[in-house]
Each structure stands twice: as structure tokens, then as C-alpha cells.
Amino acid sequence: MHEKQGHDAHLDHQAILGSKKTAEEFDDLTPEESKRRLRILATKMDKNSDGFVDQQELSGWIQQSMLSLDKEETDERFDEIDINKDKTITWAEYVQEVFGNGADANEKLITDPEDRKLLEEDRHYFHVADLNKDGKLTREEFDAFQNPEHYRHMHDTLVKNTLVEKDLNKDGKIDLREFLGDTYEQPQSEWYVTEKSRFEEEYDKNKDGFLEGEELRQWLIPDIQASAVSEAEHLLSMADADRDGKLSIDEIVNEHALFVGSEVTNYGEHLTNIEHSEL
Numbered sequence: 001m002h003e004k005q006g007h008d009a010h011l012d013h014q015a016i017l018g019s020k021k022t023a024e025e026f027d028d029l030t031p032e033e034s035k036r037r038l039r040i041l042a043t044k045m046d047k048n049s050d051g052f053v054d055q056q057e058l059s060g061w062i063q064q065s066m067l068s069l070d071k072e073e074t075d076e077r078f079d080e081i082d083i084n085k086d087k088t089i090t091w092a093e094y095v096q097e098v099f100g101n102g103a104d105a106n107e108k109l110i111t112d113p114e115d116r117k118l119l120e121e122d123r124h125y126f127h128v129a130d131l132n133k134d135g136k137l138t139r140e141e142f143d144a145f146q147n148p149e150h151y152r153h154m155h156d157t158l159v160k161n162t163l164v165e166k167d168l169n170k171d172g173k174i175d176l177r178e179f180l181g182d183t184y185e186q187p188q189s190e191w192y193v194t195e196k197s198r199f200e201e202e203y204d205k206n207k208d209g210f211l212e213g214e215e216l217r218q219w220l221i222p223d224i225q226a227s228a229v230s231e232a233e234h235l236l237s238m239a240d241a242d243r244d245g246k247l248s249i250d251e252i253v254n255e256h257a258l259f260v261g262s263e264v265t266n267y268g269e270h271l272t273n274i275e276h277s278e279l
Contacts, residue, residue, distance in 0.1 A: 018065035026260045042252040054246040063228035088136040173212035
């Protein structure tokens with residue numbers, strides 16, 4: 001529910017547009033219309049109006065896009081769950097939408113072990129996200145419930161829930177076997193090699209074979225700014241035709257397929273709305 005990974009071609013576009021819906025709309029545009037709209041966006045990215053979008057401007061734009069993508073998804077989810085349309089979500093509404101079959105009135109009807117585990121995990125998130133303890137979530141509180149990594153007051157619960165799920169020997173830390181889960185039994189797989197390397201090189205800072213304390217937090221709570229910088233560097237390297245370290249409006253428009261089109265690119269990583277009402 002809360003973990004986000006992966007990256008495909010469309011995520012470059014989402015990183016610029018800040019909206020899955022808008023990215024899908026762009027896929028259906030003619031190249032001419034796509035370029036016209038992209039030129040408007042590129043001008044907005046150029047915060048200091050010097051005719052260029054430098055890496056700082058681009059990464060700042062992408063960082064806001066990442067947050068907006070999560071917000072778009074959360075708002076859609078909120079509207080689905082808010083059955084009585086009172087602009088709040090009760091625990092009963094959430095349980096009914098997720099588990100159904102009268103589960104809102106009688107949680108004992110939820111008998112599947114995996115569902116029970118999910119129920120208890122979500123109960124903890126719901127309680128902490130409900131800041132005024134009125135038993136229901138506003139749209140903003142629901143955003144914290146859905147995206148705990150973005151809210152500092154949710155971080156402890158995110159770590160605790162992860163330990164309940166993954167810390168099989170209950171020693172308060174995560175070893176490689178627990179980190180990899182079922183993948184641990186597939187040492188020949190590409191996923192095993194990649195994730196093992198991430199565990200050892202990225203997350204296990206003190207090289208003791210475990211993730212604990214701040215290491216756990218750095219694994220579970222992504223650095224949005226760093227992700228935005230990484231995506232900005234990628235787009236800059238692809239579109240900077242004259243290699244001056246920044247993008248002119250024309251350079252961005254010339255690479256419209258990379259920024260907003262439907263052409264496949266090689267780069268990928270989860271990136272996440274900007275106001276696009278003027279487009």
C-alpha cells in the first residue's frame with residue numbers, strides 16, 4: 001500500500017506533468033499540440049525568466065510534480081471511499097471499501113490472515129493520521145494515511161509496521177534475508193542481485209549486515225529531493241543538445257517525446273501535480 005518502486009517510460013512524462021491523467025492526455029495529442037503545450041510548461045519551469053531551465057529549476061519542478069502525483073492518486077482514493085460524501089472518511093467507510101461484505105460493521109468477518117494483518121497495519125496508520133482524534137480523516141489527514149513517508153508524524157508508525165511485517169526473528173532490525181523476503185531463495189535472479197547490492201551498498205551504512213535505527217528510516221522514507229535531482233540530471237543529459245549544462249525552451253520542445261510524449265525511454269524510477277488548467 002505504501003511502498004513505491006519501479007519506473008517505466010511514462011514516468012519521465014509524469015515527472016514533468018505532475019499528473020497521470022494529463023500524461024495520458026498528452027499521449028493522444030498530435031506532435032504539434034504536444035509541443036505547443038510543452039512550450040507553455042517549459043516557460044513556467046524557467047522561474048527566473050532568463051530563457052533557460054537549469055538543473056535547479058528542473059529538479060524543483062520535478063519535486064513538486066512528485067508530490068502532486070501522490071496527491072492526485074490520494075484524492076481519487078478519498079472520493080471512492082467517502083461513501084456519504086461528507087468530506088471525511090470514517091474507519092468503517094475505509095474497512096467497507098477495502099474489505100467489503102459487511103466488514104465495516106463486524107471486523108470478525110475478515111478471516112483471511114493476510115487481510116487481518118493488513119487491517120491491523122492500516123488501523124495503526126489511521127489512528128496516527130487522525131490528528132484531532134475524532135475518528136475520521138479529513139482529506140489532508142487521509143493524505144498522511146496514504147503517504148506516511150511524506151509526513152514526519154507518521155514515520156515512527158511506518159517503521160513499526162515494517163518491523164512487524166518483515167522482522168521475522170523480532171530482534172528489532174532487518175537482515176538481508178528479511179529484506180529480500182521470498183527473493184532470498186532465488187539467488188540467481190536479477191532482482192536478487194540488484195536488491196542485495198542496494199541493501200549492502202545503499203542502506204547498510206555501517207556494514208554490520210543489518211538495517212536498524214536511521215538506516216531503516218532512510219530505506220523506508222525516500223529522499224524526494226534526491227530523486228528529483230536524479231531525474232532532472234537524466235532529462236538534462238538527454239535533452240541538452242549544446243552541452244551548456246542548461247536547457248533552452250527550444251531544446252525542451254525539440255525533445256517533446258522525452259518530456260511529454262509516448263515514446264519509450266531507457267531511464268526509470270518512481271517519480272511523482274502541477275496546475276495545468278492553463279494548458
